[in-house]
Amino acid sequence: MDEAMEKRLPKPEELNAMTKESLAAAFAGESQAAEKYLVWADQADEEGYPNVAKLFRAISFAETRHARNHLRVMGGIGSTADNLAAAFGGESFEVDEMYPAYHGIAKLQGNNQAVRSINYALKSEVDHKGQYTDAREQVLAGKDIADQPVSVCLVCGHTVIGDVPDKCPYCAAGKELYRSF
């Protein structure tokens, strides 16, 4: 990281409980604002307001700076091995607890579009869990993972390492609807 930048960034510190709670809530708020503004930027583009779209994207980026400052002060940036463990933990909670519960509620209430949105997420998170497990094993052995494309379905978030399937296994989108990293 740039030294001039590092010097000005807020640093991790031992936080009191109420301050920690505040920063955690602020991190949640900033992360959600950042995400909404990106979606609303696309909407502004569709309505023919490219400069409003640009404003939304820039402010979204500003919110990510706030979010990462809060995360840093909370001590939420560890070593990569620790970050992979935390990522695995988060995905596991979603796969084992959160999404099955939400799926049950949405199904019970007959909210079918919600069921679809939850299903898309649940299926992808199962894959993420495995991908983070494999990555952590490599990092613990001091190695990077293999250099392969990682591709994501724009519709449902299906995430695949290596070749992109002709059709998304979760939402049947065509391969042209994947974005590769």
Add this chain to the structure above:
Amino acid sequence: MDEAMEKRLPKPEELNAMTKESLAAAFAGESQAAEKYLVWADQADEEGYPNVAKLFRAISFAETRHARNHLRVMGGIGSTADNLAAAFGGESFEVDEMYPAYHGIAKLQGNNQAVRSINYALKSEVDHKGQYTDAREQVLAGKDIADQPVSVCLVCGHTVIGDVPDKCPYCAAGKELYRSF
């Protein structure tokens, strides 16, 4: 939006309260995961794991797909005029209530790095409030805002339309630490 994509996306629907609560919580979780993974990607790059960094970035993108699906089903994507009003509302809450309260707690508890992180955010959100107000006026008049660069300080999120200052007014970072959109 691509028609093949539109066809497969979950649609907005009238939700029961518990399903709505579930999706709102899921949106919060996905947004925070997306943000953390981007930060952890940078950390992986710094530790010399570029492919782990790529995996984090791809999975972050997948989480944004889930987040926007949930937001869409909740009816959280309105017209641009409405989205700007919602954005203004969110920023106002942060400026008028949330950050002053959190600032008070962090100061009381002597958590100085938290105070700094909160101050950076609070100052930027005041600007965002004004920028969204101006944009909404234009959109309500059927016009886009002027085509000018929007620049964001990488350290503190200071957001400026037009010329970048030599020094960030909030954190004193040099102009080379701004990203322009």
